[in-house]
Amino acid sequence: MAWNQERAWPVHALVAAGWIAALTLSAQDADAATLRAVANNNFVSATATGTSYLTATAGAAQSWEQFDVVNNGNGTVSFRARISGNFVSADLNLTQPNTGRLIANRRTADAWEQFTVVPQSNGTVALRSAANGQYVSADLNLGGVLVANRNAVQAWEQFVIADQPTTPPPTNPPPTTGTPPDFGSSVHIVSPTTPNLQGVIDGIYNAQQPNHFGPRRDAILLTPGTYNNLRIPVGFYTQVLGLGSHPDQVHVNGDLRSNAFLGGDNATQNFWRGAENFSVTPSLGIGNNTMQWAVSQAIPFRRMHVRGNIKLNQNGGWSSGGWFSDVLVDGQVNSASQQQWISRNSQWGSWTGSNWNMVFVGVPNAPAGSFPTAGQRYTKIAQTPVIREKPFLFIDTDGSYAVRVPALRQNSSGISWNNGGATPGRTVPIGQFYIAKPGDTAAAINTQLAAGRHLLFTPGTYVLTQPLRVNNPDTVVLGIGFPTLRSDNGQPLMQTADVDGLTISGLFFDAGATESGVLLEVGPNGAAANHAANPTVLHDLFFRIGGAAAGKVRIALSVNANNTIVDHTWLWRADHGAGVGWTQNPSENGLWVNGNDVTMYGLFVEHFQKHQVVWNGNGGRVYFYQSEIPYDPQSQAGWNSPTGRGWASYKVADNVTSHEAWGLGVYSVFTNGGILLDRAIEAPVNGNVRFHNMISVCLGNNGGIVHVINNTGAQTGCNASFTPTVTNFP
Template sequence: MQGKTGTSRVGDVAARMVAGGVLAAGVAAGAAAGEVPDFGPHVHVLDPAMPGLQQRIDDIYAAQQPNHFGPRRDAILLKPGTYEGLRIPVGFYTQVLGLGAHPDDVHVIGDLRSTAFLDNDNATQNFWRGAENFSVTPTLGIGDNTLQWAVSQAIPFRRMHVRGNIRLNQRNGWASGGWFADVLVDGRVDSATQQQWISRNSRWGSWTGSNWNMVFVGVHGAPEGEFPTPGQRFTRIAKTPLVREKPYLFIDPKGGYAVRVPALRRDSVGISWANGATAPGRTLPIDQFHIARPGDTAKTLNAQLAAGRHLLFTPGEYLLAETLQVKRPGTVVLGIGFPTLRSDNGQPLLKTADVSGLTISGLFLDAGQADSGVLMEVAPPGSKKRHKTDPIVLHDLFFRVGGAAAGQVTTALRIHAHDTLVDHTWVWRADHGAGVGWTSNPAAHGLWVNGEDVTIYGLFVEHFQKAQVVWQGNGGRVYFYQSEIPYDPPTQPEWTSATGRGHAAYQVGDSVTRHEAWGLGVYSVFLKPDVVLDRAIEAPRRPGVRFHHMITVCLVDKGSIEHVINDTGEAARCKGSSNTATLKAYP
């Protein structure tokens, strides 16, 4: 059904933006008023009056729903207004973004949907798709005014208003992990078969469902119940200690495009945009950005950064011959539509200086044919500066080793900068697809942290061949961790560490005196017999090193995880005893 124009509420939008301090000198500069910047062919800017609107969206979905490891990327941008009777199915590498200053400036009356990719309603491979900054009334959903969002990893759902209910799986099929941030659901959230989930700074009428690991940070309406009671495996943190919401692209009242960069929030609860508010922050007109398109070289991009411009990456694949260098304080690097960076000549993809206020969001970093040592490095080794008042913030960064093609790297992400914030990341050594195997996509570590006082919300790291996460800096905090250990160790001797059989999924260094983590799930899917992991988590036993709400699960009939943390916690075995083990606190 073709979308129809509804009430634009331009006057209300303008008034809200002025009141919220959004309008700044020069905001409408860049593209002329009402003129769309040249975002390239895979950014689709839509408005309610466009003819054939439904067909445009359906054509994107037809290309992307089967595109598990293909090169195509798309961003669908919705101009402010009301879209009557519009269905928006979302496939791989597709991001749907509202262009209002407030989520309610774009209103879809119809449906937004993620449909299970695998047979039997199985959504455990529903990766790399997202929706941000608009509202949906799901009159054309799955019934009962309910939106179906059947997803697993790398699915940013941010700054959204669901004017009804939302279900996080499809019928009775499995789904495996997900992310809410700055989300309002007027009705019910049904997590159903979701294995794990993290919600940050959100609000809803009610929440139902729990399987392994559900974490709520700064959420209104977090469900009652307490880990590890089956059906009540909830971890509730009352306030989000420190966060800066992800930047978003929007259209100002004069028709100019700009990027809003929210300010830091401390000890926050609930959404940032309640009651029509515009949260504090700064607005960057689009003419302060270099709009990157596939074909841009690293030399071109680095020259733009050196000249003081921000970067807006549009959808597509970027083959880089040298490392992107982000050095200027306050620089914003924002990707829309899952832009994918890759290097095949052994060069890291992105490095930052040890400077304050950097924002790097919405990038997909793919390991290349030659080992670059690291895909992304936040500040150089040995960095000493403190950034407590203006930290480096990373949002929605997704790393992949193998899957689309053979790739390798020693460590995907290294963080040396103190006070860094990470707000949702999936770091994945592929377990299926092309170029996958113990010697085909070798990768030792997903994340290595040397910086002090690094905080991460929503840490997903999977299948690396040694410790998935290594934490050497003091003061680390992690809210939600999900990890499947590698499927494919050929034999136990080939997968043995200095501390015993296998490599821990989460390892805190012996010199660390302060570290705390909440809501950790570690799962085994060993494909070869006689392979086990002795300890899911390894950490020094000190008063300042604390873990809350841990679970291990054995998912196939081979192998086991013998202890939850160090030598504490029961075994998770698929034969002869429970396949699940829980531990409420350590020490």
């Protein structure tokens, strides 16, 4: 049917035709209709770009939730999204499991864009797709994605079509076109035409590069466009974010750089900085079209396109531990002195370098060679079993700010945004977020969460007097610019309910002066629900006990909810800074896992006084583990566990019957003499409890680690003179 032959039906015409029963009509804008899903009472949204599946996720109807209902003259109707002018299609060309999902990306209404409206006895309607004869479902197991794949009509297949939204707009509506939300003074929104842009960037860096433990936090947001001859050095607590819907919509033709913080080109304290969602041509880099990214822990580098090469240290100096995910490097990655590294769902022209522990998960062109060969200590897992990429802030084509929440991927390899396409998922308008700023109270934030709002933390420090409670399914909690949560009155910082689909990303949890038991608790103790179809995912969460000031907590992170995914975390009991000492920043464990089928990528845990990790749940999977045990036990007699000398870094409980981990490194750096750790890893001997590619290292002159896992593996040599490995256990 040609575009100029179509005519939009007002909803009252559908009523008159007997297709829809008993609707309250408005005389205003009668041709604009909304679809509200009975499954969750949310409105159906279509994005302006037409690259995302329709989802029933909007609590209120605004521009993205308006559709023209078009009469096709054959007993069917089509839905045209007003935000884009595109028709909604039940696309059968999509590969499984996406076949039949609804997407507004067609300029004409052919068979796949036609639907029969089927009245239901309760006043709702069902929509049967002409593409396959199946009913459209707002599938809550997919986060509310609309898909034509049901043979019968039940609650999820029922909709209300109305002329006007049935709920009032939120109190924090989306901005008008071109107007950014109020993110506060620590968020710097820039464009290629920003006056003195290089001076703005340099001013932030000059303040942040020496700011190892200070309170300042900054987010630099790059609006779409090309930034020629721009140098972006990145210091502490600074996050640089592109605001395109695709990384190549923001292009820095110049340099992005992390410089070593310590003298002697030493980057082992280059923490808490990151870059996401833009492309870089390193024409002003260190030469040979190469950018320098000298980093260690807590450095999220995500959804980036390096149009050249990247080197992960500075002038051959030390560097220790880092993270790539959803990254494309056109040229070579040189890991140089990096002691350990994890790359997930990334691609490059080539990779060179290996030290102790390099892990590649879902990387289609990982380097040749394999663990434990020196110079080839590579652990390679061909596919990432399950992941939902981190949400990202972007500007839609109409100038509105929104957050893209990627869809769950299973058995994936490579980047999520290849071939110029959008990452599958749902888009949440910024008006559905409460934008938190330093000074907001926990009570005020909890009120917004309870009302069904998502939460976006802007940079700064938030002193909380009660836990933040994330109880509603599919809530997104997103931080930009390393927002830091702290409680000084003995309260946990955040607790979640045992519900589906939570996303908690980009937050910094700082232990307070009074012991609080736990900093973040995912699911209550005893959580039992199965969340396999819509798991909770934690991205880039960083925990600190001491360093900025004395702090204490028994457990930093407790994961009780089944099927939780942790995608990059660093849990750190500080070994330097203020408030550091055996009695000044006490903390027993970094991570405690009680949930079943919990999956973790990029698990960094260091210096806790007992086990760094205690794993009690079944079905756990860990891809990359890096851990230094505490530097500061005062004596061997004061640091003995029930199983012998010292506390194993990684402890799988005796009752666990299934567990698997790949690519583990455990290191000792004892400051006092005469101290040994009998076993870096302890686990029950069971054919379904399996470990692959482990190494232990003694740095410094004192003590060491006697065995790698249980009583297997030789003793370390001091000053890294001998680094024993175990390839498989049992």
